[in-house]
Every structure is written in C-alpha cells, then in structure tokens.
Amino acid sequence: MDPWHEGVPPADVPLVQLLEGSADQVARRLLGARLISEFEGERTVGVIVETEAYLGTDDPASHAAARVGRTRRNASMFGPAGHAYVYLIYGMHWCMNVVTGGVGDPSAVLLRALDPIEGCEIMSRRRHGRRGIASGPGRLGQAMRIDGSCNRRDLSRPPLTVAGGWPVADETVGVSPRIGVTRADDWPLRFYVRGNAHVSGKPR
Template sequence: MIQVDGPGLSQRLQRSFFQRETQLVARELLGKLLERRVGGEVRVGRIVEVEAYLGPQDLAAHSSKGLTKRTRVLFGPPGYAYVYLVYGIYWCLNMVTEEEGHGTAVLLRALEPVQGIEMRTQGPGLLCKALGIDGSLNGQDLVSDELHLVDAPLPDPEQIQAKPRIGVAYAKEWAALPLRFYLKGNPYVSRS
C-alpha cells in the first residue's frame, strides 16, 4: 500500500502541469495518483489509462460542437474537471489542458486502486462511481483538497502503449488516431 498522507509524503500537481500540450499531459498522467476526499474518507487510485481530446478540430471531442453551456468548463482554464454524463447513466471525468479557450482535455479511463477503493475502476463510468464523482464536480479545481493529483515517477516509456480511442467511430479520421494511452500489462486497463 502506498501511503499518500502526511508531511513530505505527497507532492500535489500544480496547474502548470495541465497547462501544456494535451498528448504530453495524457502520457504523463499515467502512473500519477488521483486523490478524492469524500467526507472524512480518502480514495486514491493510480492512473493507468487515459484518452486525449485535442480541441474543436477533433471530431471526437465535445469541443467540436463549439462553446455551449455544457462545454464551458472544457474551454476554460487548465486544471479543472470537466465531468459529463454519457448514455444517460455514466459520469466521465476529464482534466482540462492547455490554455484557456483551446477546448482540450484528457479523459481518465481506468485506475489501479491504491487506498479506500472497493469497487471496479476499469472504464470511465466505473472509475467515477468508485470515487464518488458526479456532475456536482463539473468545474472542480483539480488543485483542491477535494480532488487532486499526486505526483509519482513516470513509468518506463516501454510500458506506455498508444492505441485508438474507444467508442468514437463517428469521428471519421479522428477515430483511428492513437490517442488512448495505457500501461501495458496492467490488469486495471479497461481494454488492451
């Protein structure tokens, strides 16, 4: 078990981490710890799978529809949570990246449980359910006590696999791009 609380034991990622090119942020999120505080409980998972969404030109990105009430957070400053409901049932957590107005983000697809997580975390909907993430966290600052990332060593580049994103066949040529990154061989990845 990784200990994540206590003086000097954890280094939170700051806003500058998110204020960079989206694919770089996506790759460097792998291995980082996502920490969620629910009441007095701490839930922590190691990020093992993500997808990059590259802005309005990316036909799979919500930002391809332009600035709307739903996408306002997505076009906002980096380091905030963009949380939305898919299929009317599952919440999905994205982390806004790059500069304000770019409409770019990284979707978290899977976590390896580290502390306080009893449920399955393979897939964005299960991940959110296990961490108690719902629409009330849309716009949540990712540098806050309630929801933040803790630094961890980068995985060996040989461990990182890049494949096309899942469930975006409607996005034409954008569907085939290798914008899903995951840790090869990790049992918590949603799909290899």
C-alpha cells in the same frame, strides 16, 4: 510489479507541471499520477493507468469540436487548465476529464482507468461489489464518487485532486486509437500502462 506497489513514495510534483504541453503530452504524463477523492470523510486514491487525449476544436471526436462550438455542456473545457470537465453519458455514467490548454483552448484528458491503492473497500462498496473497481471511465467515476457537482472543480485542492505519482517509462506505455468514439477513430490518442490489470477493454 508497478513502483506504487513497492512502497516507493510518490513524487511531489505540482499539478501545473503535469499539465504543460498539448493534451496528448499531458495524457501520456498523467500515467502514474494519482487521483485523490475525499468526499464525506472517505478518502480513496488510485493511480492513473489509462487516459485519452481530446485535442480541442480541431479534434472531430471532442465534445468541443469546431462543428459543435462552445455549449453549456462543454463550457468547462474552455476554462483554465487543471479543472475538471465532468459529464453524464448514456444517462447513467459520469466521466471525468482533466482540462488542459489555456483559457479558450478546449483540450482535455479523459481518465479511463485507475489502479486502486487506498480506500479499496470504499470503492468496492460504491461499485456494489462488482468486478472492475475503476476499470473504464464510468466505473472510475462511480468508484471515486464523481458526479455533476465535480464539474469545473479545481483539481489542485481537495476534495478532488490530481497529484504527482510515479513516472512510467516509455517502454511501459502503450498507445492505441481511442475507445468508443465514432469520429477520428484511428487517431492514436489513448495511452495506457502495459501489463497493468486495471486497464480497460481493447479498442474497437
């Protein structure tokens, strides 16, 4: 049983504190934190249970890798930490990242899966009743009503917020290569909560 299912109140940790250090440290620390979405009067909350780190210009798998440079799409990754980098993939799925690092250091953490704890029926409706409410980056985006208008948003204030949650112990954290990437496909930068049913598919 995860602590967020046991009636324990979430820790009141400021976002800036969650963002200290390198993207892989942040990706690890964001496990157990909350993602809160409040659009059109509908509040939905999920606990982050799966993340991937993208390490900046030296990371060949990043949208901001050195060979790509700064472009219109990845511009928000070069901005301040604590803002969102949202992009459309395969013409239909919105993927949500938390920007880390300082201005000019394009690091980010992709949010891959949530354990829904509030507004589950809303998320389920947005997902058209399909299985896997927020299990996978595209599903997470759909469940939380994330789209291009969320790009560059400050995640320390509504309507889209990342906030403290419940610390996850080291022995409960799994690490693996990132899913779906074709470059640097053996770098151990995916982090997930072991045993949580909402963690998405296995690495290829």
